[in-house]
Amino acid sequence: MKDIEQLLKMTERPQDYTDEELQKLMSDPEMREYYELMVSAEAGFALRKDEAPKAEKRPMILSLGNRFMRIAAMFIGVLMLSGIAFAAYRLVVGGDSESPTQEVRTANPTQQAGTLQQTQTDPNSIRTFENAELQQILQELSDYYHVSVEYRNEQSRHIRLYTKWDTAAPLQQIIELLNGFEKVSVRLIDNQIIAE
Amino acid sequence: MSDVKTDIEQLYIDCYQRMLNMARWMLKNDDEASDTVSDVFARLAEGSLVLPEERPEGYLMVTVRNRCLDRIRILTIRERMERRLSLSDNDPTSSESERERIAEMIDYAERTFSKQTWRVFQLRFDEELLYREIAERLGISEVSVYKHLTEALRLLKEKFNPTRR
Numbered sequence A: 001m002k003d004i005e006q007l008l009k010m011t012e013r014p015q016d017y018t019d020e021e022l023q024k025l026m027s028d029p030e031m032r033e034y035y036e037l038m039v040s041a042e043a044g045f046a047l048r049k050d051e052a053p054k055a056e057k058r059p060m061i062l063s064l065g066n067r068f069m070r071i072a073a074m075f076i077g078v079l080m081l082s083g084i085a086f087a088a089y090r091l092v093v094g095g096d097s098e099s100p101t102q103e104v105r106t107a108n109p110t111q112q113a114g115t116l117q118q119t120q121t122d123p124n125s126i127r128t129f130e131n132a133e134l135q136q137i138l139q140e141l142s143d144y145y146h147v148s149v150e151y152r153n154e155q156s157r158h159i160r161l162y163t164k165w166d167t168a169a170p171l172q173q174i175i176e177l178l179n180g181f182e183k184v185s186v187r188l189i190d191n192q193i194i195a196e
Numbered sequence B: 001m002s003d004v005k006t007d008i009e010q011l012y013i014d015c016y017q018r019m020l021n022m023a024r025w026m027l028k029n030d031d032e033a034s035d036t037v038s039d040v041f042a043r044l045a046e047g048s049l050v051l052p053e054e055r056p057e058g059y060l061m062v063t064v065r066n067r068c069l070d071r072i073r074i075l076t077i078r079e080r081m082e083r084r085l086s087l088s089d090n091d092p093t094s095s096e097s098e099r100e101r102i103a104e105m106i107d108y109a110e111r112t113f114s115k116q117t118w119r120v121f122q123l124r125f126d127e128e129l130l131y132r133e134i135a136e137r138l139g140i141s142e143v144s145v146y147k148h149l150t151e152a153l154r155l156l157k158e159k160f161n162p163t164r165r
Helices: A002-012 A018-025 A027-050 A135-145 A155-159 A173-181 B002-027 B030-046 B056-073 B077-083 B097-113 B115-125 B130-137 B143-158
Strands: A074-081 A087-089 A103-106 A126-134 A150-151 A159-166 A188-189 A192-193
Touching: A002 A027, A002 B143, A018 A027, A018 A173, A018 B077, A027 B097, A027 B115, A027 B143, A126 A135, A135 A150, A135 A159, A135 A192, A150 A155, A150 B097, A155 A159, A155 B077, A159 A173, A173 A188, A173 B115, B002 B056, B030 B056, B030 B130, B097 B143, B115 B130, B115 B143, B130 B143
Parallel strands: A150 A192
Antiparallel strands: A074 A087, A087 A159, A103 A126, A126 A159, A188 A192
């Protein structure tokens, strides 16, 4: 029993022990079994959570390796927000002469079933931007919410995004969504969207 | 070329979150999980990873899983213990039967442990509290926390000996 107590202490604070001490304890088959049971216990609770219905509560931004960033015309982020938005965006770097298709359309609620967050939002209020430039999205927002747009960084116009916009949501919420993207910086000040 | 891009983009939208969840699950490190999944898409974009025409999603998941296992294999015992990863090189949740075994283990614990042992067990392995925090939460000594966890592990070992897998 003393050994199990020692194992419990070591698993909580392995940094307090030398490599030799850790290896010695784990070379004992019985202690190893107990350790594996602890790993399984954590996995078991995690499985329970996975099986429970859930929704992303906070925006999640990807961290990206340098190698990934060097790849032209590739996706660099995905964002989910409060079950109403699913977005990815790609940054088109200089030298890419292709002109990607731009499309703005009303979302088909059955499209990508199982991949989008389940939402209670009225599907008719959702608009989907696929590979659309930021300036196109901001123009839509400008027309819809009756605000103006100022670009303090001209390059930001051409950041390409995949995103869903719940037209029933307040503009500030959309601004926050857009700011979830690593390369997008927009602010709402006095009925004006400022893109930097 | 643009069709290929479009295909990759669609896969990205469809699969990214699932791939990331799996990588997080396996590596127990968000940054490494992100890097692993991003690296797979980077290789896809470069053309060094070619997807089969049939079930590319499944192929992507397997690729991420294998890359996670590659990362885990080079971790030291200390690093694995810090993340509470298995010391075996197999993914402990890769098979359905193993997932069932793990789920059954928790059900068994809930059914058979004393109320207090279950609570301590849950606070440790579900909520991941420190022993001191568990003691404070339940108003018991740290020694009692060890005793409850020792009892819990002993009961689980009797019923679910991991070496019998």
